[in-house]
Structures are given as structure tokens and as C-alpha cells.
Amino acid sequence: MVYIIRRLMQAVFLALVMSFLVFAGIFSVGDPVAILIDPEATQAERVRLVAQLGLDRPFHEQYFIFLGNVLQGDFGNSFVYNRPALELILERMPATLELAFASIVIAVVLGIPLGVYAGLRHGSVGSKTIMAGSILGFSVPNFWQAIMLILIFAVILGWLPVSGRGEVGQFMGIHSSLFTLNGLKHMALPAINLAIGHLALVIRLARSGTREVRAQDYIRFARAKGLSEKRIVMVHLLRNILIPIVTLVGMSFGGLIAFAVVTESIFAWPGMGKLIIDSIHLLDRPVVVAYLIVIVMIFIILNLLVDLLYSLIDPRIRLDEVRQ
Amino acid sequence: MSLLSIDNLQTHFFTSAGVVKAVDGVSYSVDRGEVLAVVGESGSGKSVTGLSVMGLIEPPGRIAGGSIRFDGKEIANLPQAQMRKLRGARIAMIFQDPMMTLNPVLRVETQMIETIKAHRSMSWNKAWAHCRDALGRVGIPSPDERMRAYPHQFSGGMRQRVAIAIALLNKPDLIIADEPTTALDVTIQAQILHLMQQLVEEDGTGLVWITHDLSVVAGFADRVAVMYAGEIVEQATTDGLITAPRHPYSRGLIGSVPSRNVRGTRLAQIPGGPPPPLNRPDGCRFAPRCTFRKQGCEAAQEIRDDVRCWRVADLPALEEVSA
Known part of the structure; x- marks a missing residue:
């Protein structure tokens, strides 16, 4: 407390x-x-x-x-829109949040299994393929990758829409395009575009964690106890590699919310990134200041959550010992 | 028929630099209720032998030859699925560093109960009670509370007790203990030794006690196998080895125990170091360091009367040497 x-x-x-x-x-x-x-x-x-x-x-x-x-909760009115700056930002926030959320989910759900596999089967063809892919993943410039995604999946194959947010559904009082098929289709490309870099990082962290942890005595002892390989990986190994991944996810999530500007611009995603770029161009001071303060608060909250998660994952970490 | 009998075991590591013959023709056997100490310095292959029995040799290592018979059944290179059923159930293993053998992020109860559940179907509550009793049996105070604790909340000695309790959970026939007291304080060492001795006696368990500490062996093991550079150089009863070691290496080991040395004189030692595993002499591997070396030692590889020394009969008695 x-x-x-x-x-x-x-x-x-x-x-x-x-x-x-x-x-x-x-x-x-x-x-x-x-x-x-x-x-x-x-x-x-x-x-x-x-x-x-x-x-x-x-x-x-x-x-x-x-x-x-x-x-007093008043960030001033936007010079341009002549509406409260905070209101403008909060209006755009759900679109950005859902995009950030979707890309983090993609990065984690794909990244951890791929990284753990690459770590367990170190030196195999599959592992080498994954690692080569991950280098590609964080080397390719984001904007070029976005254009390629549009070219391949929207223009040539015609599977997914080029831009925009699509329909917004409602579930348990939350409005989000995560809840409609059309919305998900619109979100797929921008979310994948944002996810790829983080996916590559999650893979690398999961792999190096796996290689380190699987050489530990407690993994050998778990084997000596006759546990199944599945239990050793899912319980004994996984929890021990999570700490760096949680750190990365926390930081990435903040970054995705604050700086998804390029992706939002390319895919015409009506999120906060687009708003802030426009506001900077017009020197719309109240909006820029309010935006940055909101982002700072989001980072602070995320960091706090990450610290709380640490202590849940690893009982050796006590909160009063965690320092920034 | 012995509970465990290892015959001419070859465990090799196929590295890019060459084949490391970590275990090169080792044979020993253990009966039910018997304690065999395997003594040797680091890198002599004593741990790798233990891991071979457990089927826990990982690539690039593998069992390249020889046989391991457990309870009459060949288990060298048994498929992993069958080996898994033996591990933790009929053959258990305890490792050196109790700080590292328990998973730091899982409660003790989780790590105990999973050991039962991996081998038998038992309700969680029943398994929990069983595990709590096991903790009590190895001398952990207030086991009910300690079940919920995490490993870092235990001291080193207590953690080793937990590891021992886990090893004993499924009443194994054989326990392989790989230097389980090496990382502990001397007083705790004595407690753990006493505990193990008592437990294997009660259950009639066979015990292979791997150690580099000869002082631990006396009064505890029934028999001793001395390993050097991947081979067993001498097997004897504990008393026999301590009072009358025969192989020059065993003599060197016994001779260098501090209590055997006269106060004020320099401690006896074996000159030199073990040969590098990739470049071992063809004949007697101890020859380059042996004080009794003679022409012919470089080629000799025979075992005479449980001792890997072709001149064992000619060697002077121990007392004459140290005198």
C-alpha cells in the first residue's frame, strides 16, 4: 500500500x-x-x-x-476545434487502444510459442527460420512494411480493406471494432503492421529466456521427477521466462498507444496519433499538452501494472523492493 | 540379482572439438538397501554416470555403449516415454545445489504434488496430505504451513530436505544422490547424511551417493567406487578402501585427507591434474601422475582384482609409503 x-x-x-x-x-x-x-x-x-x-x-x-x-480537470479548449482538448483526445482514444491491444495480443500469442520453440529446438531448421524471420521483423521499416501489407493483402489479393476503422460493435458496454467481423477485418492490417516489430522482440526474449532457463537445475530436477515434457515447458519453464516479456509488453503497449502515428496515418485509422500530428502542425497547444499528459499518465499506470505483475509471477520479488 | 547393474557403460559427448568420453567403460552395481559411494574429482564422469542411469543425458551427449540394467530390465537408451515412468517413481535423483533444484516461482506443495500426479492418480487433497507427511518425515518443522511456502523462504539445508522429500515421495527403489551435501555447511551436511542413512534404511532403498568428499563416505557407504578420467579405478568396501587403498590414485586421495597428515607438515597431494578429456593417455590414465610409474604403464589397461592397475600386486603397502 x-x-x-x-x-x-x-x-x-x-x-x-x-x-x-x-x-x-x-x-x-x-x-x-x-x-x-x-x-x-x-x-x-x-x-x-x-x-x-x-x-x-x-x-x-x-x-x-x-x-x-x-x-480542475480543464485542459483548455482546442484552438482549432474550439472544443475541450481532453474531450477530443478521449474521443479518439478507444480506436488507438483497441489497435494497440490487438497488436500486443498478436505479438504475445504468436511470439511466446515461437520463441519457446526456437529455444527448445536450438539449432534446428525451424529454430533458425524463426530467428531469421525475427531479424527481418524488426529490421524492416514500419511504413514500407505497411505499404507492402496493403499492396499484398488489400490490393493484389483483395482479402482485407485498405483503410478506415469499419463497424463498431458493442459488448458489455464497450464499443469496439473488435466485436464485429467487419471491424476486425479493418483492424487486421494496421494491427499486424504494429505487431510485427514487437512480435520479433517477444520471440527473441522468449528464446533467450528459454535457453537460459532450460539449462537450470530445477528443470533437470523436474525431469528427474518424471514430469511430462508438456508440464515442464508450460509450468516450470514458462513462468520463469515471463518477467522480461512482461516488461517488454508493458513498454511496448505504452509505445503503441503513444506513437502509432505512422501506422494510423497510413491506414487512416482515426486514433489519437493522427490527432496529435495534426495538432502539432497547427500549433494547437492545448491538445498537444493534454495529449502528452494523458500519455504520461498511461505510461505511469502501465509501469505500475508491470511491477504488480512481477510480484505475481515471481514470489521472490516484493513490491517494496522494486525501485524504478 | 542386483537392483542396478551398470556394465561397461560408455557415455560420450559428440562436440565439434571431438568426442568427449565422459564415461568410458564404467561398471558397478548396487543392491537394495545398499549404499554405494562413487568418489572422484570434478570431471571424472561420476555425475554423468548418474545422469545416464536417469536417462537425462542431453545432446550432444548420448549413451554410446554398454548396458544399464535396473531390476533385471535393460534401461540404457530406453524410449523417453518409458524412461519418464521410471524417473521419479522407481529411480529418483537428488542434485547438488539445493538453491537451484527447486523451481523458484512455484510453491513447494505444487512441486511436490506434481511428482505424485505424474505417476499415480490421486485426489489433490490426498496427495497434499501425503506430501505434508513426507515433509514432516524429513524433519521440516510445521509442514502444514511450509507446504504453502516458496523455495526462497527456506534455508539451503531445508531446501535439500524438501528435495529429499520429493525424491522419496513415490517410494523409489533406487536413489541417485549427486553431491547432495557439497553445497551445505558442515553441520547441515552431517544432518542430511544422517537423515538419508536413516531413510534408505527404513525403506530398503538402494542408494548411489556421488561425492568428491571422502570424509563423507566413511561410516555411511557400504562400498566405494573410485572414478578417474571416465573410468573406475578401484572398487572396494568402505573400510577396505579407507584402511588399505590399493590403486595409486586411491592411495593419493586417502593420503591427502587432512586428518591423515601429521600436524605442521605440508598436506600430501597428488601432483599434476587429470588428463584433458579429449586427449587421454592410451594406457593407464593415471600413469603421468603416478609415483609408482614404471615402463609399461603407458600401455597397460587391465583390471586386476577390482583395481585398474596392472602392478597392483607389486606395489608397496600403504604404511611403508607414507612413513
């Missing part, structure tokens, strides 16, 4: 530092007025608008006004 409270306090501090950095960064990049205001506007209109947005005040005043509003 003490541990969780301490972590949450760290989180608040981190969010504060982050908000300052982002705010200062965007402040120094450029003047939103130039983009926001009609070039034909009169000087009087300009001055009025600048005053209305508070852009005439010095930097520190702007920052503290912003901070005060944030503490």
Missing part, C-alpha cells in the same frame, strides 16, 4: 514536470496567433483575440493559469 501511494506521488510529480516541459517547448516553437487568425483580420480584432486567449501574458502567468485549470 505504501508502495502504491509512493508510486502515485511520483506520478503526480512526473506529470507536473512533463506539463512544464511540454508547455515551455510548445511556447518556444511558435506563435499560434499566426495560424489561428484570419490574415485579413484588423489589428483591433487581433489584439482582442490574443487577449481573449490569454496569449498576451508572460510565459509564467500563462503556465500557472493553465496549471490551475488542469487541476
Whole structure:
């Protein structure tokens, strides 16, 4: 409990530092007025608008006004859409979350068995094939891979749609395109595109973990007890290779949510990545700042979950000993 | 008929550098209720012999020749599925480092119950009670609570007790103990030795006790086999070996036990080191280090009277040598 409270306090501090950095960064990049205001506007209109947005005040005043509003849950209105920034972001979040979730599931569900196989059958043709594939997997540039996927599966074979999100279904009150066939078809290519790099990493981690663990005495002792190979792999080996994989998945998941920009752009996926790129172009300060703070919070929560998972997987790890 | 009889066992590792004959023509046997100590330095092949019996030799190693008969049945190179049924049920093994033999992420109860369930169908509750009793039997205090614990919550000696309890769960006929006391403190060593002695006596289990520590052997083993460079150089009763070792290597080993040396003098030692496994002498493998070496030793490979030394009859008595 003490541990969780301490972590949450760290989180608040981190969010504060982050908000300052982002705010200062965007402040120094450029003047939103130039983009926001009609070039034909009169000087009087300009001055009025600048005053209305508070852009005439010095930097520190702007920052503290912003901070005060944030503490009340108000991240300000988007300069472009003239709607609350947080609302814009939360609106786009489900699409990004489901995409990130789908790619992590693909990476883990395929990656662990392939990696464990490659580790157990080290030196075999199958193992070498998997490892060569994994090198390819994280070497190929993401955008090129996305275009190739579209070319092969959407254009030539015509199996899957080129872009967009497709139908959104509802299940237990959650709206997601995971719940309709059409939605899944639309999601397949972008999810696979995001998954491939992480899949390659999961394979490599699972393989190196397997090779390390299977040489351990406790695996030999498990054999000496007459356990079946299946039980040795599924119970004795698997749990011992999970820690690095959980770390990777936690970090990847955050990365997928925050930086799926390229994939979202190529597949015209209406997620947060697309929103943030547009906002940066337009210097839509409230949206960018709110977005980055949301992302920081997501990373903090994911890290906390990863730490909690550690202690579930490995009883030797106690939370109060885990340090960042 | 012996419970376990190994005859001319060859276990080789086929590495890219060449064939390592880790076990090269080893023969020994163990009866029910008998304790055989297999003594030798690191790399002499004593552990590999034990693992061969268990069918736990992994590639690039394999049993290249010879026979292992267990309870009258040939088990060398038995298919893994049949070997699995023997392992943990009729032949159990205990390993050296108790810190490493228990899976760190599984509760003791899980690791015990699965050992029963791998061989017999038994309800979880019944298996649990059985395992708890087994923990109690090896002297673990409050076994009911300890069943739920994880290995890291036990000390080294207690973990070895857990490993022993697991080995005994299915009442095996034979236990192969691979240096089970080496990693423990001397006082704990004595406790574990005493425990093992008592348990195998109660159950009439055959025990192969692999060790490099001669002081552990005395008063515990019935017979001793001394291994050197993949071969057994001498087999004798424990008393026989300790009071009158015959092979020059055994003499060297016994001679270097600190308690046999006179206080204040340098400890006796065997000069040199064992030959590299890829490049062993053709004849007597101990010849390059042997104080009794003579012309002809380099070619001799015969066993005379349970001793792998062609001149054993000519060697001076031990007392004359150390005097």
C-alpha cells in the first residue's frame, strides 16, 4: 500500500514536470496567433483575440493559469476545434487502444510459442527460420512494411480493406471494432503492421529466456521427477521466462498507444496519433499538452501494472523492493 | 540379482572439438538397501554416470555403449516415454545445489504434488496430505504451513530436505544422490547424511551417493567406487578402501585427507591434474601422475582384482609409503 501511494506521488510529480516541459517547448516553437487568425483580420480584432486567449501574458502567468485549470480537470479548449482538448483526445482514444491491444495480443500469442520453440529446438531448421524471420521483423521499416501489407493483402489479393476503422460493435458496454467481423477485418492490417516489430522482440526474449532457463537445475530436477515434457515447458519453464516479456509488453503497449502515428496515418485509422500530428502542425497547444499528459499518465499506470505483475509471477520479488 | 547393474557403460559427448568420453567403460552395481559411494574429482564422469542411469543425458551427449540394467530390465537408451515412468517413481535423483533444484516461482506443495500426479492418480487433497507427511518425515518443522511456502523462504539445508522429500515421495527403489551435501555447511551436511542413512534404511532403498568428499563416505557407504578420467579405478568396501587403498590414485586421495597428515607438515597431494578429456593417455590414465610409474604403464589397461592397475600386486603397502 505504501508502495502504491509512493508510486502515485511520483506520478503526480512526473506529470507536473512533463506539463512544464511540454508547455515551455510548445511556447518556444511558435506563435499560434499566426495560424489561428484570419490574415485579413484588423489589428483591433487581433489584439482582442490574443487577449481573449490569454496569449498576451508572460510565459509564467500563462503556465500557472493553465496549471490551475488542469487541476480542475480543464485542459483548455482546442484552438482549432474550439472544443475541450481532453474531450477530443478521449474521443479518439478507444480506436488507438483497441489497435494497440490487438497488436500486443498478436505479438504475445504468436511470439511466446515461437520463441519457446526456437529455444527448445536450438539449432534446428525451424529454430533458425524463426530467428531469421525475427531479424527481418524488426529490421524492416514500419511504413514500407505497411505499404507492402496493403499492396499484398488489400490490393493484389483483395482479402482485407485498405483503410478506415469499419463497424463498431458493442459488448458489455464497450464499443469496439473488435466485436464485429467487419471491424476486425479493418483492424487486421494496421494491427499486424504494429505487431510485427514487437512480435520479433517477444520471440527473441522468449528464446533467450528459454535457453537460459532450460539449462537450470530445477528443470533437470523436474525431469528427474518424471514430469511430462508438456508440464515442464508450460509450468516450470514458462513462468520463469515471463518477467522480461512482461516488461517488454508493458513498454511496448505504452509505445503503441503513444506513437502509432505512422501506422494510423497510413491506414487512416482515426486514433489519437493522427490527432496529435495534426495538432502539432497547427500549433494547437492545448491538445498537444493534454495529449502528452494523458500519455504520461498511461505510461505511469502501465509501469505500475508491470511491477504488480512481477510480484505475481515471481514470489521472490516484493513490491517494496522494486525501485524504478 | 542386483537392483542396478551398470556394465561397461560408455557415455560420450559428440562436440565439434571431438568426442568427449565422459564415461568410458564404467561398471558397478548396487543392491537394495545398499549404499554405494562413487568418489572422484570434478570431471571424472561420476555425475554423468548418474545422469545416464536417469536417462537425462542431453545432446550432444548420448549413451554410446554398454548396458544399464535396473531390476533385471535393460534401461540404457530406453524410449523417453518409458524412461519418464521410471524417473521419479522407481529411480529418483537428488542434485547438488539445493538453491537451484527447486523451481523458484512455484510453491513447494505444487512441486511436490506434481511428482505424485505424474505417476499415480490421486485426489489433490490426498496427495497434499501425503506430501505434508513426507515433509514432516524429513524433519521440516510445521509442514502444514511450509507446504504453502516458496523455495526462497527456506534455508539451503531445508531446501535439500524438501528435495529429499520429493525424491522419496513415490517410494523409489533406487536413489541417485549427486553431491547432495557439497553445497551445505558442515553441520547441515552431517544432518542430511544422517537423515538419508536413516531413510534408505527404513525403506530398503538402494542408494548411489556421488561425492568428491571422502570424509563423507566413511561410516555411511557400504562400498566405494573410485572414478578417474571416465573410468573406475578401484572398487572396494568402505573400510577396505579407507584402511588399505590399493590403486595409486586411491592411495593419493586417502593420503591427502587432512586428518591423515601429521600436524605442521605440508598436506600430501597428488601432483599434476587429470588428463584433458579429449586427449587421454592410451594406457593407464593415471600413469603421468603416478609415483609408482614404471615402463609399461603407458600401455597397460587391465583390471586386476577390482583395481585398474596392472602392478597392483607389486606395489608397496600403504604404511611403508607414507612413513
